[in-house]
Amino acid sequence: MSVLQIDDLHTYFDTESGTVRAVEGIDLTIEAGEIVGLVGESGSGKSVTASSIMDLVQHPGRIADGTVRYDGQDVLSLSEDELAELRGGEISMIFQDPMDAFNPTQTVGRQLHDVLRSHREGSVHPLVRALGLDHDADCKAAVVEMLDAVGIPNPEARYSDYPHEFSGGMIQRAMVGMALLCDPKLVLADEPTTGLDVSIERQILGLFKDLVEELDTAVLWITHDLSVVAKLCDRVVVMYAGKVMEVGSTEAVLSDPASPYTQALLDSIPRYDRPDEEMYVMEGDVPDPLNRPDGCRFADRCPEVHDRCHDHHPPRFDTGDREVACYLAEGDAE
Amino acid sequence: MSLVEAQGLRKYFSTGSGFVARYFSDERVHAVDGVDLEIERGQTMGLVGESGCGKSTLGNLLMRIHEPTEGTVSFGGTDITALSGSELRPYRSEMQMVFQNPQNSLNPKHSVGKILRKAIEFHDVAQGDEADALARQYLSDVGLRPEHVERYPHEFSGGQQQRIAIARALSVDPEFIVLDEPVSALDVSVQAKILDLIEELKVEYDLTLLFITHDLNVVRHVCDEVSVMYLGEIVENAPTPELFEDPYHPYTRALFDSITLPEPGELEAGGGIKGETPSPIDPPSGCRFRTRCPEAMEECETVNPELVERERDTTAGTRRTACHLYDAVDD
Numbered sequence: 001m002s003v004l005q006i007d008d009l010h011t012y013f014d015t016e017s018g019t020v021r022a023v024e025g026i027d028l029t030i031e032a033g034e035i036v037g038l039v040g041e042s043g044s045g046k047s048v049t050a051s052s053i054m055d056l057v058q059h060p061g062r063i064a065d066g067t068v069r070y071d072g073q074d075v076l077s078l079s080e081d082e083l084a085e086l087r088g089g090e091i092s093m094i095f096q097d098p099m100d101a102f103n104p105t106q107t108v109g110r111q112l113h114d115v116l117r118s119h120r121e122g123s124v125h126p127l128v129r130a131l132g133l134d135h136d137a138d139c140k141a142a143v144v145e146m147l148d149a150v151g152i153p154n155p156e157a158r159y160s161d162y163p164h165e166f167s168g169g170m171i172q173r174a175m176v177g178m179a180l181l182c183d184p185k186l187v188l189a190d191e192p193t194t195g196l197d198v199s200i201e202r203q204i205l206g207l208f209k210d211l212v213e214e215l216d217t218a219v220l221w222i223t224h225d226l227s228v229v230a231k232l233c234d235r236v237v238v239m240y241a242g243k244v245m246e247v248g249s250t251e252a253v254l255s256d257p258a259s260p261y262t263q264a265l266l267d268s269i270p271r272y273d274r275p276d277e278e279m280y281v282m283e284g285d286v287p288d289p290l291n292r293p294d295g296c297r298f299a300d301r302c303p304e305v306h307d308r309c310h311d312h313h314p315p316r317f318d319t320g321d322r323e324v325a326c327y328l329a330e331g332d333a334e
Numbered sequence: 335m336s337l338v339e340a341q342g343l344r345k346y347f348s349t350g351s352g353f354v355a356r357y358f359s360d361e362r363v364h365a366v367d368g369v370d371l372e373i374e375r376g377q378t379m380g381l382v383g384e385s386g387c388g389k390s391t392l393g394n395l396l397m398r399i400h401e402p403t404e405g406t407v408s409f410g411g412t413d414i415t416a417l418s419g420s421e422l423r424p425y426r427s428e429m430q431m432v433f434q435n436p437q438n439s440l441n442p443k444h445s446v447g448k449i450l451r452k453a454i455e456f457h458d459v460a461q462g463d464e465a466d467a468l469a470r471q472y473l474s475d476v477g478l479r480p481e482h483v484e485r486y487p488h489e490f491s492g493g494q495q496q497r498i499a500i501a502r503a504l505s506v507d508p509e510f511i512v513l514d515e516p517v518s519a520l521d522v523s524v525q526a527k528i529l530d531l532i533e534e535l536k537v538e539y540d541l542t543l544l545f546i547t548h549d550l551n552v553v554r555h556v557c558d559e560v561s562v563m564y565l566g567e568i569v570e571n572a573p574t575p576e577l578f579e580d581p582y583h584p585y586t587r588a589l590f591d592s593i594t595l596p597e598p599g600e601l602e603a604g605g606g607i608k609g610e611t612p613s614p615i616d617p618p619s620g621c622r623f624r625t626r627c628p629e630a631m632e633e634c635e636t637v638n639p640e641l642v643e644r645e646r647d648t649t650a651g652t653r654r655t656a657c658h659l660y661d662a663v664d665d
Contacts, residue, residue: 041521042492167610168385197384197548198592199607206601224521226596251598266596268526272554272578273595279555281530282523285491 001072003186003218004030004053009066011045011052020289022048022061024242027316030186033216035209037233037250039223041265043286044239046222050188053220054087071185089119092184096191098175102163108171109159112143112178119182143181150177151207169200176208183215190222205232226266230254238262241287241297243313248322258324258332261298296326304328336372337542338396338510343369343405345391349615364614365391367566369405370641373510378536378543380557380574382550382589386611388566389546393512396544397429398422409510427457430503434515436495440487446473446498447483450505457506472501475538477531493524497531504539514546529556550593554578562586565614565622568641572653582644582655585623621658633658 011023023045030036040046051057053068055076068075070091078086087093095101103111116139140159147155150173163171172192179187189208193201209232212219221233229236229250236253238246238261246259257263267280284301287293293300295310302309308327316323317333346362366388373379381389394400396407398414406415414425433439440449450469454460460468470480476497487495496516503511513532517525533556536543545557553560553574560577562570562585570583581587585607592606609626612618618625624634641656 041523169610198550198594199384199588200610202592202594202601202606209601227594230596230598231594231601254596254598265522268522269596270526270529270549270551270555271595272551272590272593275554275575275578279526279529281526285493 002029002069003032003034003071004028004220005067005069006049006053007067007069009049009052009068010064011048011057011061012064013061015060015290018290021242021292022289023052026066026239026242026244028220028237028244028247030218030220032185032218033213034235035212035219035221035233037221037223037229037236038239039226039229039236039265040239041224041286043241043289045242046239047190049239050093050190050220050222053188054091054093055083085119088115089182090184091186091188092179092182094175094179094187094189094192096194098171099163101175102171104163107160107162108166108174109140109143109147109161112146112174112181113139115178116142116181143177146177146181147174149211150174150180151203152177168196169203172196172200172204173207176204176211180211180215180217184217187212187217187219188222189219191224192221193228194223194225201228208232226254226269238265241289241292243297244316244323244325245298246322246324246326247316248324252321258319258322258329259298259326260302260304260328264301264303335375337375337410338371338373338544339408340369340371340392340396341406341408343371343392343395343407344403345388345395345400346403361615364566364617366395366402367617369563369566369568371396371561371568371571373542373544374559375509375542376540377558378545378556380553380560381544381546381563382548382553382560383563384548384589384611386565386614387563388614389563390514392563393431393514393544393546397431397512399431427459427506428508429510429512430506430508431512431514432496432499432503432516434518436492436499437487439499440495440502442487444486445483446485446487446490449487449498450483450502453502454505459506468505469501472505473498475504475535476501477527491524493520493528496520496528500528500531500535504535507539508541510542510544512544512546515548516545517552518547518549525552532556550589551595562589565611565617567622567656569623569656570654571641572655576653582653582660583623583657584627584629584659588626588628621656629659631658 006026006028009023009026013020013022026049038046052063057063063076117136144155144159147158152158152170152173193204223229233250236250237244240261245261246253253262257266264280264282268282270279282301287297296313299305299309314325314327316325317329319329319332320334343366345366346364349361349363369392383389395402402415406413409425414422447469450472451465454465454468469483473482474480478494478497517528520528547553557574559573561568564585570586581590588607607626612625620636620638621634624630639656639658641654643652644655644660
């Protein structure tokens with residue numbers, strides 16, 4: 001059974017100007033121990049997809065259609081209590097800005113301790129927690145061990161440091177530690193290395209990959225950066241304007257993209273090893289989310305557009321090593 | 335001849351904000367610590383380095399947004415660090431800046447037309463209707479429509495807002511523009527467009543550029559020359575093709591090893607730089623990179639290597655490297 005299975009997910013936002021269809025029919029599965037990259041530019045719906053998985057879509061957003069199954073159970077029909085049990089426990093999240101995710105008034109160690117404690121023995125009375133009486137030596141030892149595992153030097157001492165006393169790289173390591181603390185089956189990581197320097201990003205990617213392999217954790221890694229996907233993910237899902245354009249093994253999709261959008265995205269990235277190649281400049285802009293075309297979402301910018309592309313958004317054709325939402329792949333479909 | 339020249343430039347910030355910290359504490363952040371830099375007229379100089387290396391502070395010093403703790407900046411032969419506020423004003427329109435986040439640098443309460451007109455009128459490039467016509471012209475130069483003068487910044491996408499910021503910088507007819515991470519916040523498809531636009535405008539308006547970025551892939555495509563900064567110092571400076579062909583400084587080499595490309599594969603073990611940048615409050619003695627350098631020698635602990643010419647290859651342009659590894663080669 002897949003750890004995560006999303007079928008035909010639609011998430012809409014009802015705004016004054018109309019309904020924004022942020023996510024329009026996403027299908028996605030993640031198997032145990034698999035790292036899946038969800039790639040797209042701003043407005044592609046990748047972050048909304050992640051919030052939908054945890055049923056965290058805020059008003060005026062709503063999940064209009066589709067199902068999200070975690071380990072076989074329908075997440076969208078769970079009660080708040082059941083969801084709370086799941087979040088941070090079996091499913092955890094890593095965010096782009098750890099400074100926003102940590103409470104600045106509590107030590108990092110304490111915050112990790114609380115996460116572990118609350119998922120370990122059911123709930124603790126809020127008063128007990130407020131008075132700090134729930135402190136547990138076992139939990140502290142586990143937290144120190146985790147801080148050590150994510151490469152924080154001198155973890156015993158850093159346990160009592162506040163978030164602002166950590167550097168950007170170190171606090172992101174702590175965040176990774178917090179996400180893995182309860183031995184989750186699934187980690188949702190939303191652009192966790194985007195604000196970091198390349199050398200630090202590299203360290204964190206290496207560390208993260210080793211840890212999840214060891215723990216056999218499934219990961220959905222959301223990013224706009226194809227070079228991160230290339231080094232980290234087993235499979236990749238390319239999104240554009242709320243739709244999946246191409247899904248397949250990272251190897252297949254990045255070495256030989258079948259969707260013109262994936263190709264255009266790759267060609268827009270400047271590369272130091274190809275100084276004489278002009279960067280590809282995609283024509284036009286991402287379609288207005290209030291007024292998306294009826295046909296293929298990418299048709300207006302596509303260098304290989306045909307008449308029929310304007311009529312319907314293409315279905316996904318299975319060509320063996322991947323699925324491609326493009327009529328060009330129709331002939332190769334199995 | 336060089337248009338912009340910095341000599342012995344230093345900027346120290348006091349760490350506390352209070353009176354006591356400012357006047358009685360010795361603790362200083364050595365943000366820029368002894369930088370010599372020359373930017374030739376018509377060139378694009380890339381300034382690269384990781385967060386906290388002082389690259390943005392250096393950009394601000396060249397604009398005299400920050401007052402230097404020590405050292406001078408000359409622009410077209412005039413020492414602008416010695417000028418008073420009113421004397422400086424004519425130079426302000428010659429030097430412009432574009433920042434990373436246009437949302438923060440464009441006034442949300444003003445229409446785009448007003449944002450541009452204010453710059454044009456303040457620097458006395460034109461007034462009234464003429465300023466208005468110029469604003470429209472610059473908007474179309476950056477790929478927007480002249481009638482967009484009526485709109486407000488929030489009505490534009492991130493890429494379009496960056497175009498507006500570029501139009502504002504251009505509108506006062508500058509010679510020199512500092513671009514501080516101008517495309518870092520943009521999606522790749524938008525980034526390619528803005529880089530294209532910058533190249534185009536540079537030629538059209540005969541500009542000299544300082545391009546501050548952490549992205550070496552971008553540097554390879556837009557810069558003629560590159561300066562690499564580490565902990566407040568420039569450690570290497572070379573023409574772009576030569577630097578990428580054969581980086582001398584171990585820090586430059588390590589930075590290049592950290593570049594990731596969108597090619598499937600494993601992260602090579604051992605690639606990249608170990609550890610984190612030391613604190614700029616109390617930088618290491620001798621060479622600042624020695625604590626992370628795989629080739630550190632005894633000498634590196636005591637003597638900070640100078641940024642001097644190490645011209646090993648006569649066909650290559652002039653390049654300078656601050657590293658003891660090359661001392662012997664020059665002797």
